[in-house]
Amino acid sequence: MKSIGKYILFIRSLFTNMESPGTYAKLFMDECVQIGLNSIVIVSIVSVFIGAVTTIQTAYNLVSPLIADYVISLVVRDMTILELAPSITAIVFAGKVGSNIAGELGTMRITEQIDALEVMGINSSSYLVFPKILATLFMYPLLVIVAAFLSIYGGYLAGIVSEVVTPQDYIYGIQYELNSFMVTFALIKSFVFAFLISSISAFKGYYTEGGAFEVGKASTSAVTNSVIAILLADYLLAELFLN
Secondary structure (H helix, E strand, C coil): CHHHHHHHHHHHHCCCCCCCHHHHHHHHHHHHHHHHHHHHHHHHHHHHHHHHHHHHHHHHHCCCCCCCCHHHHHHHHHHHHHHHHHHHHHHHHHHHHHHHHHHHHHHHHHCCHHHHHHHCCCCHHHHHHHHHHHHHHHHHHHHHHHHHHHHHHHHHHHHHHHCCCCHHHHHHHHHCCCCHHHHHHHHHHHHHHHHHHHHHHHHHHHCCCCCHHHHHHHHHHHHHHHHHHHHHHHHHHHHHHHC
16 A cells, blocks of 8 residues: 555656656657657567467367358457457567666666756656656557557468468458447557556656666566556456446
């Protein structure tokens, strides 16, 4: 409970004694490149192979002649949009970006750069953390959209190469009775996950104490806590929106 209370006060401190909008605009753009653009490659690779594996495994299990082939891509579509794209990408994102945020802030803390900002009268938490959270909220949903597209496309390629489904059946299954709320729900999840990853990682890094060893521990703790928060939020959001 003490850590939760400290985390809430940390989030609150981001909105006090803020800098000018122009200052945040430059920092925001820098963070978008660092957080979003530099994560595209790993997200793309993971998404393509997840879609491919999901297609092959779904086709392997749907062996009944009573089940049409287009059901394969329908299952891939629903699993990708509802769960794989936002959630699996979030875990990968937490490992790459979350650890980087915690390590960067932790290093700044032990080298007294954060203390120097405080001496200058700057709210260090707002100056350093707020642009990171804002950039994550902006870039992560875009990464989820890219991940969903590549996952479905990866399934298409795998289905064609392995000949478990024809191109016509796969495309028909993707289009069959698409519920637009699934896309909305995926984007809701992406915003929640983005906030949890960025804020928890920043919190762990900002309050690092000790030396270089503690920076590594903070990065590990940031990833671990972010993943736990993602899984918990995933369940709660499903209960809230899908029941």
